[in-house]
Structures are given as C-alpha cells and as structure tokens.
Amino acid sequence: MKLFNNYILNKLFLMLLISAFLISGCAKATLTIRSPAEINTRKIKNVAVGGFEIGQMMLKFKTERNGVWQTHPVLLSEEQQKSISRSVRARVINLLTATPYFKVIFSDEFEKLANDAALQQLVSVRGYKTKNVDAVINGKLWLEIERTDGVDLSKEGLEYFRPPRSRNSIGLNLTVDQVVWWPYKSTRGTLGLEIKMTRLLPTEVVATTFETRTYSQRIGGRNGESFQQIADSFTSVLSTSDTSKIDSIESSADVLPSFEQIIADMALSIASGFVRRVAVTEKVVSYPIAEGSFPNAKILIEAGAYDVAIDQLQQATAENSDPNDLYNLGLCFEAIGDYGLAHTTYREAWKTDPENLLFAQGLGRIERLRRENPQLQRQLESR
Amino acid sequence: MKKLNITQKTYFVFLFCICASVLLSACIRPNLSQFEVQRPSRITIPREVKKVFIRADLVDETNDKLGIKIQVLQQLADELNSYGRFKVSVVDTLDGSQFDPEKESVAIIQGEVISGGEVDRGQFTDLATCTGGISGRLSSAGAAAITNEAITLDKWRGYVCRRGTFAGNAAELVLSSAFSLAGLNDAIPPKNQVVRIYDYKNISLFAQGNFSFNMIGLSRETLAIRADSSSFGRTITDKDSYRNIKESHLISLTLGSLLSITRIPIFPIPNRQIALASLSNPKQIFYGPKGLAIPNISDLPPKEKRQVIQQLVKRALESFIRTISPYKQMVEAEVAEGGKAKAGNLLKEGKTQKARKIIEAIPTEKRESQDWYNLGLAYEAGALSTEDYEDARRFYISALEKSPGTRLYAQGVGRIRRYLAETKILARQTQK
Numbered sequence: 074m075k076l077f078n079n080y081i082l083n084k085l086f087l088m089l090l091i092s093a094f095l096i097s098g099c100a101k102a103t104l105t106i107r108s109p110a111e112i113n114t115r116k117i118k119n120v121a122v123g124g125f126e127i128g129q130m131m132l133k134f135k136t137e138r139n140g141v142w143q144t145h146p147v148l149l150s151e152e153q154q155k156s157i158s159r160s161v162r163a164r165v166i167n168l169l170t171a172t173p174y175f176k177v178i179f180s181d182e183f184e185k186l187a188n189d190a191a192l193q194q195l196v197s198v199r200g201y202k203t204k205n206v207d208a209v210i211n212g213k214l215w216l217e218i219e220r221t222d223g224v225d226l227s228k229e230g231l232e233y234f235r236p237p238r239s240r241n242s243i244g245l246n247l248t249v250d251q252v253v254w255w256p257y258k259s260t261r262g263t264l265g266l267e268i269k270m271t272r273l274l275p276t277e278v279v280a281t282t283f284e285t286r287t288y289s290q291r292i293g294g295r296n297g298e299s300f301q302q303i304a305d306s307f308t309s310v311l312s313t314s315d316t317s318k319i320d321s322i323e324s325s326a327d328v329l330p331s332f333e334q335i336i337a338d339m340a341l342s343i344a345s346g347f348v349r350r351v352a353v354t355e356k357v358v359s360y361p362i363a364e365g366s367f368p369n370a371k372i373l374i375e376a377g378a379y380d381v382a383i384d385q386l387q388q389a390t391a392e393n394s395d396p397n398d399l400y401n402l403g404l405c406f407e408a409i410g411d412y413g414l415a416h417t418t419y420r421e422a423w424k425t426d427p428e429n430l431l432f433a434q435g436l437g438r439i440e441r442l443r444r445e446n447p448q449l450q451r452q453l454e455s456r
Numbered sequence: 457m458k459k460l461n462i463t464q465k466t467y468f469v470f471l472f473c474i475c476a477s478v479l480l481s482a483c484i485r486p487n488l489s490q491f492e493v494q495r496p497s498r499i500t501i502p503r504e505v506k507k508v509f510i511r512a513d514l515v516d517e518t519n520d521k522l523g524i525k526i527q528v529l530q531q532l533a534d535e536l537n538s539y540g541r542f543k544v545s546v547v548d549t550l551d552g553s554q555f556d557p558e559k560e561s562v563a564i565i566q567g568e569v570i571s572g573g574e575v576d577r578g579q580f581t582d583l584a585t586c587t588g589g590i591s592g593r594l595s596s597a598g599a600a601a602i603t604n605e606a607i608t609l610d611k612w613r614g615y616v617c618r619r620g621t622f623a624g625n626a627a628e629l630v631l632s633s634a635f636s637l638a639g640l641n642d643a644i645p646p647k648n649q650v651v652r653i654y655d656y657k658n659i660s661l662f663a664q665g666n667f668s669f670n671m672i673g674l675s676r677e678t679l680a681i682r683a684d685s686s687s688f689g690r691t692i693t694d695k696d697s698y699r700n701i702k703e704s705h706l707i708s709l710t711l712g713s714l715l716s717i718t719r720i721p722i723f724p725i726p727n728r729q730i731a732l733a734s735l736s737n738p739k740q741i742f743y744g745p746k747g748l749a750i751p752n753i754s755d756l757p758p759k760e761k762r763q764v765i766q767q768l769v770k771r772a773l774e775s776f777i778r779t780i781s782p783y784k785q786m787v788e789a790e791v792a793e794g795g796k797a798k799a800g801n802l803l804k805e806g807k808t809q810k811a812r813k814i815i816e817a818i819p820t821e822k823r824e825s826q827d828w829y830n831l832g833l834a835y836e837a838g839a840l841s842t843e844d845y846e847d848a849r850r851f852y853i854s855a856l857e858k859s860p861g862t863r864l865y866a867q868g869v870g871r872i873r874r875y876l877a878e879t880k881i882l883a884r885q886t887q888k
Contacts, residue, residue, distance in 0.1 A: 134744075134745070136741045136743050138737075139737070143741075156570060159683075166681045167682055167683060170498070170680070170681075171498075177681075179668065179681055221743075222741060232704060233649070234646055234647050234648070235646035253581060253736050254734075254737035255581050256580055256581060256736075256738050293581075323690055323764075325658070327656075327658065328659070329576065331572060331687060333570060333664060334687050368861035369856055369861060369866065372862070376863070376868075376870030377873060378872075378873055381853060381856075381873075
C-alpha cells in the first residue's frame, strides 16, 4: 500500500513537472510575413472595381411538420438585390485595400456597367474615360439562403432504475423505448461568386475565379447534432480589424445569424482566396522560441521588441555562442525581414546541433522564403 | 512509516502550493493603468481636406429596417469630430454656400445604411434525469443556483429533473456507488429519465454601413469605400415553460411488478404504443410566409435596445473611421508595484505627470527596476512626441537591465517599438 501511495505521488509530481515544462515551453514569436501573389500581376498597380452582377438570388423559409414540407419564398425587390450586390462588392474592396499591393481606384464608370459583357466590350474598344487604371475587377454572384423550421423523430431509450429492496430482490434497471420529436431550426446559405480581373492594356483576363461557400447552422434538434460553418482561415491572411474586446457585443451560438451576416461572411471568405491569388498578402504566423541562456531574449521576442533583443543577443552570442541564442537571434532577423542574416544565424545554430528540429525548421523556412523572395521582390519593386 | 508520512506531507504541501499559485495567478486581476494613444489611419487623406460633409440625401435607407440612419450618421460625425482631424457635419444637401470649390477641397461621405432584426420563437425538446433523496436535491439546487439551469419536478414523489443522462449525473453516481459499497442499497433512491419540452425566444439585431469617402474640389475622387457590420444575438429560454411530458417510471411502474416476480431482467423493453411522446411534437409552425418580426418593446426594453443599437453602430463604423482618420485608442498596461517612489497608485489614477516628477526626483543610481518601468509608463501614457516614446523605451530597457527576465518590462519595449513605427505615418497624416 505504501509502495502504491509513493508510486501515485511520484507519478503526480512527474505529471506536474511535465505540465509546467510544457506551459513554459509554449512561448511563441508572432511574425508578420508577406506571401507573393500566385499569378503574375506585376504590371498592375491601379485597380478599379466594377459592378457585381446578380445571377440568381433566392431566400426562402421552409417548414416541416409530420413529413409535410412547405416553402415560403421571400421576394426581394430589385433595390434589395442591388444592395446585397453592393455589400458583396464592398467586402471585396475591404480586402483589396487591406493589401499593400494595389491602389484601388474608385470609379463609377465601371461599376455602372450592367454585366461582364458590357465591361469586356468597353475595354476592347477602349471606350473608358477613367485614367490611370491598369485593371478592372468585376464579379457575378449566385445566392441561395434558406431557413428551416423542422422536426426530427428518433427513438430514445428512457432509463429507470430502482435499487433492490432486499437481498432476495433484484431491483429494476430498465430502458424503455420512447419515440421523441426533436424540433429544430436551421439556416443554410450558399454563395457562388465569380471574380474576374481584366487588364486594360493589353486587354486580357488576368485572373478569374469561381468559388462557392456554404454556411449552415442548426439549433435545437437532438443533442449532439453537428453543424458546420465556413472556415475562418481567411481572417488570418488579412486581418482587417483589431476590434477592442472591451466593447464586446452580446452574442449567442444559439441564435441563427441574419441573412446579411451570412452573405458578408461568405463573400469575405471567397474574396480572400481571390486576393491571395492576385496580390501580395500579409499573414501573421507564430514560431517557437528556443530556451536560450540569455534570460531576456525569450520575453523580448514574445513582446515583439526585436531590435532590443537583437542588440542584446548579438552581445551574448559574441561572448558565448549558445545555439539556442543563435536560433533566437535568427528569429529576430526573420521577424524584421532581414532574411540574409536570419539564414546565416540559423545555419550557425544548426551546425552546432544538426539534430535539432527547431533549428532545421528555421533554416527551412528561410530557404522557402528566399525561393519565393525573387518573385516577391519583383512584385514589390514593380509598385 | 513516519518518514514516509513526512515525504507524503511534503509532496502534498508542494502540490498544494503549485495549485494555489496557478489559481491565484489566474484569478488576480493585474494592476492596470489605462491611457490613450493616437494611431494612424489606414489611408492618408490629402492634408488640404479639412471639412467633411456627410450627405444624408446620398445615404440610402431602403434596407434600414430599424430606422437608425440618422443615428448612424450623427454618431459617425461625432466620432470623427472627436479625433480632430476633420470638421464634420451632417447635411441634407450640399451647395455652393457651404464651401468654395475653387479655393478648398472638401470631402463628402455617402453610402447606405442597412439594418434589421429578428425575433425567432420556438419549442425545443430535451432529455432530463430525475433524482430523489438528499443528494439529488442538493446537486439540483446547486446546479440551478450556479448555472441557471432549468429544473422540473416529476409527478412521482416530486423528484427533481435536470438536463442530462444517468451517467452525466456525477454526484448521484458517486453517492450510489458509496452506498452500494457500504451495503446500504435501501438508501439509494430510484431515478428515472424524462422527456421535456420548453419554449425559447432568440432576438437578433444587425447593423451595416456601406460608406464611401469622396474628395471634391477642382476634381472629384473617391478615396475609400468600406462595408462593415455588427450583430447582436440573445437566447431567452423561459424556465417556467419547461414541462415534463413523458416519465419512464410511469411505464416501469406498470411493468415493475411483473419483473419482480419473474426475476429476469429484460433489456430493453420496446414500448412504442404507449410511449409515443406526441406532446414533444410542436403543432405550431414558427416560420410564416412573412418571415420573422423585428424585435419590439416586449422583446427588448427601449433603453436596452437603444444601448445595443448604439454599440452595433459604433462597431459597424469603427473600421471606416480608422480607414480615413487618425484615431485614439485606449491601451491598458500593467503598473509595477513597489520601487523607491511607489508611484504605482498615481499611475492607476491617471496622474502621470505627478508620478513622473516623483520618480525623477530619485537619483538614477538609487532607482529600482519598478521605478524605471513606471517612469517609462508615465512617459508612454503622457507621450506627446516621438522623443517621449524614445525616452519611455530607454526607461523600459533600464528596468529590464536591472531586473532581467521580467516579462512586464519586455512588453513595454515591444509596445513602444510598434508605436514608433506608427508615429512616422501619423506625423505625415496630422502635420499642419
């Protein structure tokens, strides 16, 4: 028993130590890095945004009771449809203006055109009046959103338990089948968005994309029902707002979002993919910091004080070249965009300890960035 | 044995200290000082643009179902005016009397306000476990008090029913096992599951602003377009609406006597005919052909509705304002306690100048790391120029040198690095 107690205590102690080590070891440096455009848009500096044509727009409420479905379409006026189109266009502009790559020229001339055919015709005959525009981005959207008020049916086993009343009694432990109705509400939206970038001189469609996003959410129903939402990975690519947490507005996961909110989220998601293709984008990444011998380095890097960390790490590594300090120095150079020095420093750290995965990862990152860099540099120099 | 006990006690004391320190560090609110910093706008508007007119006649309100257009425009004007970069006014129209296009460049803001809201009512179903005895009542009462959970009473001995399954009722399970081990089977109360229904009401509000910022004068140019939105959502579940509609003991009572006689446990018992819980099927259809109604006074009190809409409008305008105008932002930074000057409280009260004087009165060689840090904070909080930020940075570095490894001091250095980078842009935007 004594041995058992000791064993448990030792295990607990070990677990605590491991947890403490893991907690202290999860320090990360947050860096902003630039990624080159996927397609060549080097000579395109000034971009105008044309209109977003409406392909089809359907909003409907669906109800179901006892297997009988009824659909009530919501009729949208022309003005409401135009408003949705303008909102989608504005979300694309939000993202375009967040990149350091393009200058967005706001011209009514292209926005007023009825559709893509009209734009292509205007461009082909060079009938436009707006000056200093290299390319025009326009689009077309298809939208279908439905809300459902329905009821699921399932068989549930309701349990009943009664303990034995005496040694001769076996008690009761029953499961009774019950048919239970589970009302639910759900919303489901699909947005198809075609975005096209047309160069004016020479006339050429430089990039075109057609993507769809689906959003669905369900409340109520049988417990554990899954629901899916669109991936929010786009927010990490182009963070457009640093909303303060102090003024947080009440929200609930049990409230279905409004039509407008669903449209906005889906449009933003598709637009971010398009912007990544045609523009240099910034993204925020996190890389681990090594446990070096210099106590201030880790916290300075975590706090984003790279210049001071470089000063102090350079002094520390000149006296005693601990590979962990060298790695951290490389991380600082990487953070401020000095990839040449970052590569040299990571390499130095890796040479001292070739088995260290962290150092190899640093080296690999810089090599990848340098491979991309000529393209990135060409793209940025053309600005 | 004694030695072992001492070792065990040491371990426990050690574990207790670690747990307590983790809990304390998580719970204690740091000493924070709040101060305002100015940040640059995303785009640089030409300096000659000083007057901005928000054209109410050019702001579309077709989809403004909450009727908040005037509030949005006034709030936009007020916030832009408070930052001082522009002189902003809301106008119904713009004519030659308001500015001279030959002499000055002004800007107009136009666009669209979209707003709406919904009240979504309905009925949902859940499964609950009803327990009796002291433990059942205690755990239910505790849960109800702490989690605001809905409790119902079954018709059978007034047992209390809580959401969840048998296995999920941990307190009851532990007590049952303990009673069982002690041979006190009689003390274990029976329990049963129940199907419940309840009513809910979801309230949502939505606001969106699509605005453009257009410079007019000798020529006209649109400098910015943005669309931003915000939403509010609240679920209200009426605790009084919870009703038990099928309790398993009702069925088991009928079958219980039979089973006791046969002494053969039967599992499970199909009981479809009598078990059809038709009451859990809502007859009412909650989505009508007209869609959902907008929240009214009974859904959200007028005062609260006004506050919520004000928050929504503020959030929806935030990004547009930050795109066109340098803006002020509240920043929170932790104050260092202690030091020779003990200036922490002064900083928390916002008396930065006084804190600065007191710390600077102490000779540099006698200043402790907390003094250096608080001096940096005093400079940062009252910064009027790049030099103030550079001084603050120097003081934070001194604090870090005095007390290496202090995260708080490093955070100060990092913050200043960001501000110094922004200050250059800000200077271009605000220089007269």
